[in-house]
Amino acid sequence: MKFGIIVFPGSNCDLDAYHLVKDVLKKEASYIWWEETDLSGYDALILPGGFSYGDYLRAGAIARFTPVMGAVIQFARQGGLVLGICNGFQVLTEAGLLPGALYRNAHLQFRCGWTYVRVENHTLPFTGAARPDQVLKIPVAHGDGNYYVGPEVLRRLKKNRQIVLRYVDAAGRESAAANPNGSLDHIAAVCNESGNVLGMMPHPERAGEALLGSEDGLVIFRSLLQYFDQRGGGSGD
Amino acid sequence: MTETGRHLWRRLGLNDGEYERICADLGREPNRVELNMYSVMWSEHCSYKHSKSTLRLFPTSGPRVLLGPGENAGVVDIGGGWAVAFKIESHNHPSAIEPYQGAATGVGGIIRDIFTLGARPVALLNSLRFGSLEDARVRYLFDNVVAGIGGYGNCIGIPTVAGEIAFEPCYQDNPLVNAMCVGLLPVEKLVLGQAPGAGNLVVLVGARTGRDGIHGVTFASEELSEASAERRPAVQVGDPFLEKLLLEASLEVIAGGLAVGVQDLGGAGLTCAVTETAARSGSGMELELDKVPLREAGMSPLEIMVSESQERMLFIIEPGRFNDAAKVFRRWGLSFAVIGRVTADGWITVKHGGRTVARVPAASVAGGAPLYEPDSREPEYYRERQSVDPLDYPAVEDCTEALLEVLGSPDVASKQWVWRRYDYMVRTCTVQGPGGDAAVIRLRETGQALALAVDGNGRHTYLDPYRGGMMAVAEATRNLACTGAEPIGITDCLNFGNPEKPEIFWQFRRAVEGMSEACRVLEVPVVGGNVSFYNEVEGEAIYPTPVVGAVGLLENPDQQCDIAFKKAGDLLYLAGSSTVSLGGSQFIKVIHQAVAGSLPPVDLALEKRLQKLLVQAVRAGLLSSAHDLSDGGLAVALAESCIAGGLGAQVTLPGHPRPELPLFGEGPSRAIVSVKAAAREKLLALAAKLEVPLLFLGEVGGDKLSISVTHVPVVDVTIFELKKIYEESIPCIMEQ
Amino acid sequence: MLWKARIEITLKKEVLDPQGAAVENALKALHYNNVKQVRIGKYMELYLEAEEREAGAKQVEEMCRRLLANPVIEDFSYTLTEAER
Amino acid sequence: MLWKARIEITLKKEVLDPQGAAVENALKALHYNNVKQVRIGKYMELYLEAEEREAGAKQVEEMCRRLLANPVIEDFSYTLTEAER
């Protein structure tokens, strides 16, 4: 299985995603420059965290217009697997591949630290290796992770089980204190209708080694590998 | 010398003697552009004219040192073809004026110092000082400095992994913002800030040059006052996104061997970059200012030469390699321009609109400032304060109360409110983040890890600059040792008042003497640093505040230790010195609102043995936890280890008529360690071999911290209560 | 013709504005008790060449829709004035 | 009387505006080549009670100076209109 990691000007977790895929999972990975338009040969794309274009204007707003994003949209439409982490999530919402918007944390501060998220839908390519309601310890680091979506779309998200992760405490309960950014309905991750595009604010690539404090992030990546194996290796396009 | 002329150079911060020297070096009187170039380069900030002779006291060499002071940063060998570059620098004055941008650009500047050498920045640290948080303006400064540090570091993707913060009224209007950056480089890629080879191209890369920060260094070289606010330059705004591009492009150009010299533009802007690089190589340059990309139309040659616009770099490139370098700059979307050529004559010739607007000898501008050996006099407060016996203060009735009060004081309380606003995990190398004695980051490239800490105590240094200086070095390196790392080098930032006042210079001199002595005995070289003088507002100086940034090496990241208690039943020992004092302690400050008393003596040989013990014990896997004793003494250190581990402890201390002393007394060369019962014998044997005293304290366990002094219970408190006051104190003050 | 566009971007009414709330609290702490409903948005200024006002306005509108504002959470409005060179 | 204040806060001319520069580049990348000098600031709206316009304006001015704008790097301007209840 081959992962492509998109590099926008200002991405800074590209290296971390690469390290996780290559050195921890021992899978193939390459960086994809933002000017690239040919994504053939990749089985899954990662839009990494960071500050594309400095997050100037709005997080993800400018990166969404890079040449590579046209190709990413194509890739996703054809059912390819796309994982947006943090800034990658922001880019995906700006590009319209995912519903909603991520804006300023309610407490107005950047927040870095460990959070717990509960898997709300374990039937996706990104969560197939999780137990139902499994609680994962995965860190966040962002200033604009406050998820918002209008009431109608929210209803639709719930109905379609597109809310994939929610912030909870270690025991799996939702609370204001466990929500690091004020997200509507404690939403930490959402997917598109067909379930092949996932955006999440927590950083699973930072929770891939015991030395760093948690291996729970591997659940997301193992799910992808498992999904890919079960499907028999066809690529996304 | 005409009267108006005299006014001009004096207004630019030069004295008459310096002006005469300039005329002698030039063989004529300087024109305005030249005079301004001299003025910025001969400012204290760039020339170190009042500190250089004292800085020579530092031991700067050692088997690992590849690059000592004098370059953009120090470089230390860690084996396997890799080296670590690090440096600390102040941005105090800018932060006093505009805290967010001042702090942000401070971080930006120190990052450039690191990647200029070809090193990839892997960690940031900072040391901050503010006035009392009771003051609204201080809260504003604190909040915005923290936001600015985070804003820059988070965006560029370098983790901010450690730091320290203290609050004293003397920093009220003159906060200290010292930022440190650590980078990693392949030894063979090390590139210096030099400009060799006549005919080579001088290439300016990055931000366009604007009118910001003009005369910033002169501003930083005088005391703050109402009048200086008037004269202050346009505030520089940081652009971390641009710096990220500049960082990647620079490393790519350097890795490709495409540049023969690289220099960041910081204080004194283009003038500093061109004169320093040329002077280091004994060459000259011919510059065409018309080629410099400008942000504003109509900038004069003078403005272009001294602008301190951020996010700019100077590359010296052989003509044959220019196209390859240009490709890299273009790929990263950077603007760049060839602004001149290296010459062999040693002179910087500046042209604008076809005219020569300045022609100065590089060596004279960059290194010709006179050095001063200022007068030194022991200040009057010194003996007075020393003679205070802290035990003359009334005894406290309730030591538990006192512990909670000390633990909740902003100096001691958890700084989580600060560091949760820093991305300390990006790069996925942070094995120990903020909150412990030192940060630990693994190095993927070599399989090793670095321990990083920054320390300083202005109160101590004020009461006794010599011992305070020693203690700063001892504490920073001891923090490393507590994680199991062997110290391999330090960088220092010396924040002082006006050195032209003999009492201030005395503090400076004594502090550097103390630091140097500690470095010698602990065998840790000073490989770089920074001096920030003139930290005074309306004639009132800050406490003399040397800050030490220390770097340690762990050969194996799996063999490391932290401060958290791990397991009920583990045995607790106090390792090291048993001599403490309440002089200058946190306890006296918080409980008796006093800064007085004498510091305990410093036994550097014992310090060295203690650090050795810690390192060897961690490597041998003997320790469950190790925590250095500093602010708040034994009681606070125990509380912190309890909180970190969520586990209590039962401790009995030897008798003393005044329990405050063993509980809250402070002194160097001490650490608490916890060990599994099974490892006890080995630890005792190792301590005996290394001649480090071990005092049995008690046991880890339960949900309370209980301390008795000669079997009289003096502290009894739940971990829950300790944690609450420790963690909520600063958020509570800041979010009132 | 050179036009100066002034663009205001505000959070939609139904979106919570934590920054506005924080500023309102800070104003109250300074005893400005007669202030309410503080909302914070962005203000942008730019210059553009266009033959006629209408064409210029159309372009500003388009730029707002495509890039400058996020329609999920933001509204925008703008004015166009002739700019002196 | 209730007044609506609209406040524009802009970076001083000589102060670098990285956001504005990034947005300008982005607009150019979208082929809006006729655009220049993009500057980004803040827009604030608030309501306040004041007997007369002059008193209201004085207060807004004061709030800008004390809190809303950062005089070291920012300028501000505002308008006041009568608000319908």
Ligand SMILES: Nc1ncnc2c1ncn2[C@@H]1O[C@H](COP(=O)(O)OP(=O)(O)O)[C@@H](O)[C@H]1O
């Ligand atoms: N306190 C100090 N201890 C050791 N070295 C110092 C100290 N202060 C300055 N230096 C050294 O002097 C040189 C000049 O410092 P500085 O002008 O701050 O460098 P830069 O212009 O690269 O920021 C550097 O190599 C620095 O390491």
Ligand SMILES: [Mg+2]
């Ligand atoms: Mg430098």
